[in-house]
Amino acid sequence: MQWTKVLGLGLGAAALLGLGIILGHFAIPKKANSPAPQDLDLEILETVMEQLDAHRIRENLRELSREPHLASSPRDEDLVQLLLQRWKDPESGLDSAEASTYEVLLSFPSQEQPNVVDIVGPTGGIIHSCHRTEENVTGEQGGPDVVQPYAAYAPSGTPQAVNAAKHGIAGVLVYTDPADINDGLSSPDETFPNSWYLPPSGVERGSYYEYFGDPLTPYLPAVPSSFRVDLANVSGFPPIPTQPIGFQDARDLLCNLNGTLAPATWQGALGCHYRLGPGFRADGDFPADSQVNVSVYNRLELRNSSNVLGIIRGAVEPDRYVLYGNHRDSWVHGAVDPSSGTAILLELSRVLGTLLKKGTWRPRRSIVFASWGAEEFGLIGSTEFTEEFFNKLQERTVAYINVDISVFANATLRVQGTPPVQSVVFSATKEIRSPGPGDLSIYDNWIRYFNRSSPVYGLVPSLGSLGAGSDYAPFIHFLGISSMDIAYTYDRSKTSARIYPTYHTAFDTFDYVDKFLDPGFSSHQAVARTAGSVILRLSDSFFLPLKVSDYSETLRSFLQAAQQDLGALLEQHSISLGPLVTAVEKFEAEAAALGQRISTLQKGSPDPLQVRMLNDQLMLLERTFLNPRAFPEERYYSHVLWAPRTGSVVTFPGLSNACSRARDTASGSEAWAEVQRQLSIVVTALESAAATLRPVADL
Amino acid sequence: MQWTKVLGLGLGAAALLGLGIILGHFAIPKKANSPAPQDLDLEILETVMEQLDAHRIRENLRELSREPHLASSPRDEDLVQLLLQRWKDPESGLDSAEASTYEVLLSFPSQEQPNVVDIVGPTGGIIHSCHRTEENVTGEQGGPDVVQPYAAYAPSGTPQAVNAAKHGIAGVLVYTDPADINDGLSSPDETFPNSWYLPPSGVERGSYYEYFGDPLTPYLPAVPSSFRVDLANVSGFPPIPTQPIGFQDARDLLCNLNGTLAPATWQGALGCHYRLGPGFRADGDFPADSQVNVSVYNRLELRNSSNVLGIIRGAVEPDRYVLYGNHRDSWVHGAVDPSSGTAILLELSRVLGTLLKKGTWRPRRSIVFASWGAEEFGLIGSTEFTEEFFNKLQERTVAYINVDISVFANATLRVQGTPPVQSVVFSATKEIRSPGPGDLSIYDNWIRYFNRSSPVYGLVPSLGSLGAGSDYAPFIHFLGISSMDIAYTYDRSKTSARIYPTYHTAFDTFDYVDKFLDPGFSSHQAVARTAGSVILRLSDSFFLPLKVSDYSETLRSFLQAAQQDLGALLEQHSISLGPLVTAVEKFEAEAAALGQRISTLQKGSPDPLQVRMLNDQLMLLERTFLNPRAFPEERYYSHVLWAPRTGSVVTFPGLSNACSRARDTASGSEAWAEVQRQLSIVVTALESAAATLRPVADL
Structure with a gap:
C-alpha cells in the first residue's frame, strides 16, 4: 500500500x-x-x-x-x-x-480517453468505477476547461492489480486522506461549500516530475532553437502509471482491502482499519479476487x-x-x-x-x-x-x-528566506x-x-x-x-x-x-x-538592507550540529572539523567588521561609489555559497547551505548527506572520501564568503 | 619512434x-x-x-x-x-x-638514484650511457641545485627495449632536434656560449601533467585542510616512464637504429637518416641485439x-x-x-x-x-x-x-589576448x-x-x-x-x-x-x-578601455568558417545555423549600440555611477562566454570561444570538435546530438552576451 x-x-x-x-x-x-x-x-x-x-x-x-x-x-x-x-x-x-x-514539454490527460480507475470482477466485468471528475457542487467544477485529475508526467499504461506485487509495483494511486487535509472531516455537509474542507470528490492534481525546469532543455533556455534531449534519455519522470483519486474513491478501495493491518502511522480518517492487502476482504463490497485496473492516457x-x-x-x-x-x-x-x-x-x-x-x-x-x-x-x-x-x-x-x-x-x-x-x-x-x-x-x-x-x-x-x-x-x-x-x-x-x-x-x-x-x-x-x-x-535604500551577518547564526548552528551529532563519528574516521570551525569564525569576524564599517559610513556623507561597493559585497555574498560541482547528481542545486538534505543531522547538507551514506562503511571507503570532499567544499565556500566581505583591497 | x-x-x-x-x-x-x-x-x-x-x-x-x-x-x-x-x-x-x-603535489628526480638511459649489450652489460647532466660549459651547469633533466610527473620504472613493441610502448625518450630548435646547427662551436643555440648536451625539462593546477585538489584550493584525491584516482599523469635527453645522446641512439626509413617530416638535423627500428643496425656502434634501458626514479x-x-x-x-x-x-x-x-x-x-x-x-x-x-x-x-x-x-x-x-x-x-x-x-x-x-x-x-x-x-x-x-x-x-x-x-x-x-x-x-x-x-x-x-x-581610465565590440570580428569569422566549412554537412543532418546567425547579429548590434552610448556619454560630464555601470558591462562581458557544463571532460576549460579546438575548422571550439567527431556517424547518433547541444551552448552564450550589453533596464 x-x-x-x-x-x-x-x-x-x-x-x-x-x-x-x-x-x-x-x-x-x-x-x-x-x-x-x-x-x-x-x-x-x-x-x-x-x-x-x-x-x-x-x-x-x-x-x-x-x-x-x-x-x-x-x-x-x-x-x-x-x-x-x-x-x-x-x-x-x-x-x-x-x-x-x-x-516547453508539458503533460496532459487525453481529452478522448480519460484516465480511469476501475474495479474489475473475477469474470472481467467492471463492477466499480472511480469518479473521473470532481462533483459539480458550485457550478464551477464542470465544463471543458476543468482538467481531469491526473498526475502530470506520469506515463500512460494500464496496470491491473491489487497491491499484488510488493516488489514490482505496476501502478500507483494517490489520494489525500481526510486526516491529513480535513482535520478528519469527510462528509459533504462538513466540507466545501459548507466549510473550507475538501469535498469527498476532490482530487489533488500535481506534477510528478522529479526535477524542475523544462524536462527537455536542462540548463538551456527552452527557446525553439535550443537542443532538446531525446525523450528516451529524459530522467525524472515517474517510471509507472500514476493516478490521483478523491478520498471518497480511496475509501471504496482501502476499506475493502484484505491482509494485515497497516502501521498505526498509516491509518487515516476514512472510517475503517487500513489493511495492506493483497486482495479484497471476503466480506467486503467486491469479490475477493477482484482487481484494480488503472488506465492512464497522459500525453506529453x-x-x-x-x-x-x-x-x-x-x-x-x-x-x-x-x-x-x-x-x-x-x-x-x-x-x-x-x-x-x-x-x-x-x-x-x-x-x-x-x-x-x-x-x-x-x-x-x-x-x-x-x-x-x-x-x-x-x-x-x-x-x-x-x-x-x-x-x-x-x-x-x-x-x-x-x-x-x-x-x-x-x-x-x-516567511521563508535566506538570512540576509x-x-x-x-x-x-x-x-x-x-x-x-x-x-x-x-x-x-x-x-x-x-x-x-x-x-x-x-x-x-x-x-x-x-x-x-x-x-x-x-x-x-x-x-x-x-x-x-x-x-x-x-x-x-x-x-x-x-x-x-x-x-x-x-x-x-x-x-x-x-x-x-x-x-x-x-x-x-x-x-x-x-x-x-x-x-x-x-x-x-541607499545602503542595501541585506544584513549578511545574520548568516553567522545559521553557520554557527550548522557547525554546532556537526560537532554534536557528527563530531565523534568523524573523529573515528580521522576527519577534523577544525578547518570548518576556523572558516565559520572567519566569516563571523568579517561579517561583523563589515557591519561596523557600514555603521560608521552611515553616520557620515559617504560617496555613492563607496556605498555601491559595500552594497555589491552585500548583494554578492549569497553567490559565494554556490558551487556548481558540489552536487553533480542534483540538477540546478548548487547552494552548499540550502541544497536538499537527506541526512538526519541539520547541518551543511553535503556533509549531512555524505555522513549519512558513509556511516556504515569502513574508513578509506569512497563514501568517506566524499565526506572529506563535501567538508572541503563547505570550508572553501565559507572562506570565499569571508574573503568577499573583507575590505575590498585586502586579498 | x-x-x-x-x-x-x-x-x-x-x-x-x-x-x-x-x-x-x-x-x-x-x-x-x-x-x-x-x-x-x-x-x-x-x-x-x-x-x-x-x-x-x-x-x-x-x-x-x-x-x-x-x-x-x-x-x-x-x-x-x-x-x-x-x-x-x-x-x-x-x-x-x-x-x-x-x-601541492610536485614531482622530482631522485637525488640518490638518478634517472638513467643506457644501452645494454647482448650479454647484459652497459655498453653506452646517456649523459645524466648537461655539460658544464659556463660553470653554471654544475652544482647540486641544477636539477637533473627529467619529465615531471612521469612515473618511475625501468623499461628495456628498442622500440620493440609498436603497440604496447614501455617507455618514452624525448629530445629536441637541432632542426627544430637550432636552425639545424649542432656542433659545440656553433652553440652556446658561442651563439644562442642549444649545446649538444642541453636537455629540455618540462611537466608532463595533462591538466593544470595541483593534481590532488582539482577545483579546490590546495590549502593543507583541503580534500585530496587518492593518488590512484589522479588522472592526467603520463602512463609510462618518460625521460628527456639531449640531441647528442639522441644522435647516438637514433643514427644507429635499424628498420625502415622514417617519414620525411620526421627527419631532422642529426646528420643521419632516421629509421623506425626495431633494433640497431648491424654496422652501427652497438651490437644489433642491444637494448635501451630507461630507468626513471621520479618521486611525487x-x-x-x-x-x-x-x-x-x-x-x-x-x-x-x-x-x-x-x-x-x-x-x-x-x-x-x-x-x-x-x-x-x-x-x-x-x-x-x-x-x-x-x-x-x-x-x-x-x-x-x-x-x-x-x-x-x-x-x-x-x-x-x-x-x-x-x-x-x-x-x-x-x-x-x-x-x-x-x-x-x-x-x-x-601579444596574445581576447578581443576586448x-x-x-x-x-x-x-x-x-x-x-x-x-x-x-x-x-x-x-x-x-x-x-x-x-x-x-x-x-x-x-x-x-x-x-x-x-x-x-x-x-x-x-x-x-x-x-x-x-x-x-x-x-x-x-x-x-x-x-x-x-x-x-x-x-x-x-x-x-x-x-x-x-x-x-x-x-x-x-x-x-x-x-x-x-x-x-x-x-x-574613467571609462574602461575594453572595447567589447572587437569581439564582433571574432564571432563573425567563426560564423563564416562554420557556414563555409560545416554548413553543407550540418544541412545534410538537418541542423540549421540560423539561430547562430541571429545571435551573432544581435551581439554585433548590441556591442555597436553600447559603443555609441559610451561615445555620447564621453562628450558630457557623466555621473560616476553611470560610468561604473557601463564599465561593469564591459568588464563582465567576457564572463558571459563561460559555461561550466560545456566541456565536462576538459578540466577548468569553460570559455565557449577559447576552449581547446581539436577539430580542423577554425570556429567555435565546441562546434568544431563535435562536428569532427560526428562527421562519420549517421544522423541521429549521439555524436550528432552533441553537435546540436554544442550549437545551443554557443547560441545561448552569445544571446547572453548580447543581453549583458543591452541598456541595463531592458531585459
Missing part, C-alpha cells in the same frame, strides 16, 4: 485568516531637501502602504480566477494579455512590459508558455534589480494557488505604477515584476528565465521576492498593523506563531528555509540570489491540514477565498503591504 | 632581439584642475614610461637568475622574501604584500609553494582589480623563463610604488601584482589562487596581464618608441611582423589567441577574465627555432640573455613600457 506514503507530493507549501489596516507611523524623520543621495522615502512608503487596497485585490482575484487557466491554455494566454494591458496602462503601468515565450506535448515581465527603471542604479514574481498558471481556477499572489502582484504594480506615471516617484534601483508560466509543471517559466539570463541576473539582482499562494489562512505571516533578508522583513513588518482585532504589528503577531531564540537578538520571528516549492527555487539554488517567499498562514492550534484543503482541486475558487480563507481580504492586504514595503526598502 | 612526435610539449611559448628608448610624446593635453572624475593622467603615464629603466631590469634579472630556483626550493623561497622586501619597501613598495602558501612529493601578492589600493574604485602577474619558479636558473618577466614585474612595481609612496599618484582602481609559484609543474600557483578566490576575482577583476618570458628575441612585440584588450594594447603601443634603429613606434614595428586585415580597422597588428602556455590560462578559461600575454619575439625570417633554444635547460642563464637575447635590455624595457602603459590605462 505504497500510496498512503505518496501523500504530500506536489509543489505547494503551507497557511491562517486575519484582517488588517495600517496605521503607518514611521519613526525616522524624512531628510531635509539636500544634495543627499536618493534614499528610501518614508512618505512614499506610507503612501504605498495606504493605497494598497483590499477591495481591488479582491476584484483582481475575481477576474484572475474567473476561468480555469491551466498552463498554455487559451485562458492562460488571455491572462498574459491582461497583465500586459495593466502593465502598459498609461495611468498606472510600468516603464515597459513584455511577454517572453518558451516552447510541446506547448508555448509565456512569462510576462514588467520593469520600472531605476533612477540611480538601473543595473541593480529587485525581482518580484509569482506564477500565473493554475491547475483549475486556482483562486488561491496562484491567483491570490497574482492579485497582489497586480495591486502592487498598480500603486507603484501610478506613482511612477504621476512623476511622484522613481526607485533608486530597477524593479522587475514577473508573472511566470507553467510553474505547476515544475517551475518551468522561472527556470527557463534564469537559464536565458543567467549572467546578468546573477551579476545584478539584489534579491528575489516570491508571493505565490499569498493567503493559506489568516492567522499570521510566514531577515532584517528587511523585520523592519517592514514592525511598521504594518496586523489584520484582525487588537493593535499588533504584523511582526508582533508573527512572533506569537513562529519564533526562535536568537543568540544575537533574543526572541524573534523565525524564518523558514527555502525548499523548491515555488519559483524562488532557481533563483536561490541555481543563481545564488538572496530570496524570500511571503504568505499569510495557519494557526496550527486550529487545524492540522497539510495545506489549505482545496489545494490543486476544482474547489479552489473565488468564493472559497471570499467566504472561507480571507473574507474582507485583509490578509491579502497585509501580504501586499509586507511585500510592498520589502520591495521599496530593497529598491530605494 | 613515438619520440620525435613528443616534441613541443612543455608549458612555454615562442621570441627576438632589439634596442629601445622612448620619446614619450602624448597627443592629448592634460585636463585642467577641475572636479572632473579621476581619469588617466598622461603626465603620470609619461613619467612611468621614462622611469622604467633598462639597467635596473638587467640588475633585477642578474639577481633573480643568480641561482637555480626550482619551485619550492630554498632559492625559490629566498626569492619570495626578495619580492616581499621589494614590495614592502618604504620608498618604493606597495600598499601591502603577502605570501600565500599552498601544499607534497611541497609548500608560495604565491606573492602585492597590492596598490585604488583611490576611487578599490573593488576593481587590474591583475598583473608572472611565475617565479624556474627549471634551472631560468633567466629567460620566467625571470625576464619577473625582472620587469619588479621594475614596474618599483616605479609605480615610488610614485605611490611619494604621494604623487594613486590609481583609480586597485592593481594587484602577483608572483606565482610552481608554474612549470602546471600553472599551479595561479590556478590555486583562482580556486581560492574564485568569486571575488570573477566579480571584480577588470583584466589579467601576464608577462612570463618577456623577451624570446628582440624583433617585435607579440586589443584596443588598449594598440593605444599603448602607438605611444612607445620601438627599440632598435629608426623612429617606429612599437605598434608600427609590430604591424610589420604580425598583421591582419580587419573589416573594421583595415591593416592592424594581429593578436594571437590564448592557449594554456602560462598563468593566464585559469584566468581566461576558468574565470572568464579578459586576459593578455605580452612579450618581445622573433623575426621568423631569421630563425625557425620552435622557441628560444635554451628553453628549460641549464643554459638559460643571465649571460645568455645579456649576450644573445637582449644586449642592452631595450626589448625588456619595451615590454615593461607596454605592460606599464596597459596597466595604467586599465587602472586609471
Whole structure:
C-alpha cells in the first residue's frame, strides 16, 4: 500500500485568516531637501502602504480566477494579455512590459480517453468505477476547461492489480486522506461549500516530475532553437502509471482491502482499519479476487508558455534589480494557488505604477515584476528565465521576492528566506498593523506563531528555509540570489491540514477565498503591504538592507550540529572539523567588521561609489555559497547551505548527506572520501564568503 | 619512434632581439584642475614610461637568475622574501604584500638514484650511457641545485627495449632536434656560449601533467585542510616512464637504429637518416641485439609553494582589480623563463610604488601584482589562487596581464589576448618608441611582423589567441577574465627555432640573455613600457578601455568558417545555423549600440555611477562566454570561444570538435546530438552576451 506514503507530493507549501489596516507611523524623520543621495522615502512608503487596497485585490482575484487557466491554455494566454494591458496602462503601468515565450514539454490527460480507475470482477466485468471528475457542487467544477485529475508526467499504461506485487509495483494511486487535509472531516455537509474542507470528490492534481525546469532543455533556455534531449534519455519522470483519486474513491478501495493491518502511522480518517492487502476482504463490497485496473492516457506535448515581465527603471542604479514574481498558471481556477499572489502582484504594480506615471516617484534601483508560466509543471517559466539570463541576473539582482499562494489562512505571516533578508522583513513588518482585532504589528503577531531564540537578538520571528516549492527555487539554488517567499498562514492550534484543503482541486475558487480563507481580504492586504514595503526598502535604500551577518547564526548552528551529532563519528574516521570551525569564525569576524564599517559610513556623507561597493559585497555574498560541482547528481542545486538534505543531522547538507551514506562503511571507503570532499567544499565556500566581505583591497 | 612526435610539449611559448628608448610624446593635453572624475593622467603615464629603466631590469634579472630556483626550493623561497622586501619597501613598495602558501603535489628526480638511459649489450652489460647532466660549459651547469633533466610527473620504472613493441610502448625518450630548435646547427662551436643555440648536451625539462593546477585538489584550493584525491584516482599523469635527453645522446641512439626509413617530416638535423627500428643496425656502434634501458626514479612529493601578492589600493574604485602577474619558479636558473618577466614585474612595481609612496599618484582602481609559484609543474600557483578566490576575482577583476618570458628575441612585440584588450594594447603601443634603429613606434614595428586585415580597422597588428602556455590560462578559461600575454619575439625570417633554444635547460642563464637575447635590455624595457602603459590605462581610465565590440570580428569569422566549412554537412543532418546567425547579429548590434552610448556619454560630464555601470558591462562581458557544463571532460576549460579546438575548422571550439567527431556517424547518433547541444551552448552564450550589453533596464 505504497500510496498512503505518496501523500504530500506536489509543489505547494503551507497557511491562517486575519484582517488588517495600517496605521503607518514611521519613526525616522524624512531628510531635509539636500544634495543627499536618493534614499528610501518614508512618505512614499506610507503612501504605498495606504493605497494598497483590499477591495481591488479582491476584484483582481475575481477576474484572475474567473476561468480555469491551466498552463498554455487559451485562458492562460488571455491572462498574459491582461497583465500586459495593466502593465502598459498609461495611468498606472510600468516603464515597459513584455511577454517572453518558451516552447516547453508539458503533460496532459487525453481529452478522448480519460484516465480511469476501475474495479474489475473475477469474470472481467467492471463492477466499480472511480469518479473521473470532481462533483459539480458550485457550478464551477464542470465544463471543458476543468482538467481531469491526473498526475502530470506520469506515463500512460494500464496496470491491473491489487497491491499484488510488493516488489514490482505496476501502478500507483494517490489520494489525500481526510486526516491529513480535513482535520478528519469527510462528509459533504462538513466540507466545501459548507466549510473550507475538501469535498469527498476532490482530487489533488500535481506534477510528478522529479526535477524542475523544462524536462527537455536542462540548463538551456527552452527557446525553439535550443537542443532538446531525446525523450528516451529524459530522467525524472515517474517510471509507472500514476493516478490521483478523491478520498471518497480511496475509501471504496482501502476499506475493502484484505491482509494485515497497516502501521498505526498509516491509518487515516476514512472510517475503517487500513489493511495492506493483497486482495479484497471476503466480506467486503467486491469479490475477493477482484482487481484494480488503472488506465492512464497522459500525453506529453510541446506547448508555448509565456512569462510576462514588467520593469520600472531605476533612477540611480538601473543595473541593480529587485525581482518580484509569482506564477500565473493554475491547475483549475486556482483562486488561491496562484491567483491570490497574482492579485497582489497586480495591486502592487498598480500603486507603484501610478506613482511612477504621476512623476511622484522613481526607485533608486530597477524593479522587475514577473508573472511566470507553467510553474505547476515544475517551475518551468522561472527556470527557463534564469537559464536565458543567467549572467546578468546573477551579476545584478539584489534579491528575489516570491508571493505565490499569498493567503493559506489568516492567522499570521510566514516567511521563508535566506538570512540576509531577515532584517528587511523585520523592519517592514514592525511598521504594518496586523489584520484582525487588537493593535499588533504584523511582526508582533508573527512572533506569537513562529519564533526562535536568537543568540544575537533574543526572541524573534523565525524564518523558514527555502525548499523548491515555488519559483524562488532557481533563483536561490541555481543563481545564488538572496530570496524570500511571503504568505499569510495557519494557526496550527486550529487545524492540522497539510495545506489549505482545496489545494490543486476544482474547489479552489473565488468564493472559497471570499467566504472561507480571507473574507474582507485583509490578509491579502497585509501580504501586499509586507511585500510592498520589502520591495521599496530593497529598491530605494541607499545602503542595501541585506544584513549578511545574520548568516553567522545559521553557520554557527550548522557547525554546532556537526560537532554534536557528527563530531565523534568523524573523529573515528580521522576527519577534523577544525578547518570548518576556523572558516565559520572567519566569516563571523568579517561579517561583523563589515557591519561596523557600514555603521560608521552611515553616520557620515559617504560617496555613492563607496556605498555601491559595500552594497555589491552585500548583494554578492549569497553567490559565494554556490558551487556548481558540489552536487553533480542534483540538477540546478548548487547552494552548499540550502541544497536538499537527506541526512538526519541539520547541518551543511553535503556533509549531512555524505555522513549519512558513509556511516556504515569502513574508513578509506569512497563514501568517506566524499565526506572529506563535501567538508572541503563547505570550508572553501565559507572562506570565499569571508574573503568577499573583507575590505575590498585586502586579498 | 613515438619520440620525435613528443616534441613541443612543455608549458612555454615562442621570441627576438632589439634596442629601445622612448620619446614619450602624448597627443592629448592634460585636463585642467577641475572636479572632473579621476581619469588617466598622461603626465603620470609619461613619467612611468621614462622611469622604467633598462639597467635596473638587467640588475633585477642578474639577481633573480643568480641561482637555480626550482619551485619550492630554498632559492625559490629566498626569492619570495626578495619580492616581499621589494614590495614592502618604504620608498618604493606597495600598499601591502603577502605570501600565500599552498601544499601541492610536485614531482622530482631522485637525488640518490638518478634517472638513467643506457644501452645494454647482448650479454647484459652497459655498453653506452646517456649523459645524466648537461655539460658544464659556463660553470653554471654544475652544482647540486641544477636539477637533473627529467619529465615531471612521469612515473618511475625501468623499461628495456628498442622500440620493440609498436603497440604496447614501455617507455618514452624525448629530445629536441637541432632542426627544430637550432636552425639545424649542432656542433659545440656553433652553440652556446658561442651563439644562442642549444649545446649538444642541453636537455629540455618540462611537466608532463595533462591538466593544470595541483593534481590532488582539482577545483579546490590546495590549502593543507583541503580534500585530496587518492593518488590512484589522479588522472592526467603520463602512463609510462618518460625521460628527456639531449640531441647528442639522441644522435647516438637514433643514427644507429635499424628498420625502415622514417617519414620525411620526421627527419631532422642529426646528420643521419632516421629509421623506425626495431633494433640497431648491424654496422652501427652497438651490437644489433642491444637494448635501451630507461630507468626513471621520479618521486611525487607534497611541497609548500608560495604565491606573492602585492597590492596598490585604488583611490576611487578599490573593488576593481587590474591583475598583473608572472611565475617565479624556474627549471634551472631560468633567466629567460620566467625571470625576464619577473625582472620587469619588479621594475614596474618599483616605479609605480615610488610614485605611490611619494604621494604623487594613486590609481583609480586597485592593481594587484602577483608572483606565482610552481608554474612549470602546471600553472599551479595561479590556478590555486583562482580556486581560492574564485568569486571575488570573477566579480571584480577588470583584466589579467601576464608577462612570463618577456623577451624570446628582440624583433617585435607579440601579444596574445581576447578581443576586448586589443584596443588598449594598440593605444599603448602607438605611444612607445620601438627599440632598435629608426623612429617606429612599437605598434608600427609590430604591424610589420604580425598583421591582419580587419573589416573594421583595415591593416592592424594581429593578436594571437590564448592557449594554456602560462598563468593566464585559469584566468581566461576558468574565470572568464579578459586576459593578455605580452612579450618581445622573433623575426621568423631569421630563425625557425620552435622557441628560444635554451628553453628549460641549464643554459638559460643571465649571460645568455645579456649576450644573445637582449644586449642592452631595450626589448625588456619595451615590454615593461607596454605592460606599464596597459596597466595604467586599465587602472586609471574613467571609462574602461575594453572595447567589447572587437569581439564582433571574432564571432563573425567563426560564423563564416562554420557556414563555409560545416554548413553543407550540418544541412545534410538537418541542423540549421540560423539561430547562430541571429545571435551573432544581435551581439554585433548590441556591442555597436553600447559603443555609441559610451561615445555620447564621453562628450558630457557623466555621473560616476553611470560610468561604473557601463564599465561593469564591459568588464563582465567576457564572463558571459563561460559555461561550466560545456566541456565536462576538459578540466577548468569553460570559455565557449577559447576552449581547446581539436577539430580542423577554425570556429567555435565546441562546434568544431563535435562536428569532427560526428562527421562519420549517421544522423541521429549521439555524436550528432552533441553537435546540436554544442550549437545551443554557443547560441545561448552569445544571446547572453548580447543581453549583458543591452541598456541595463531592458531585459
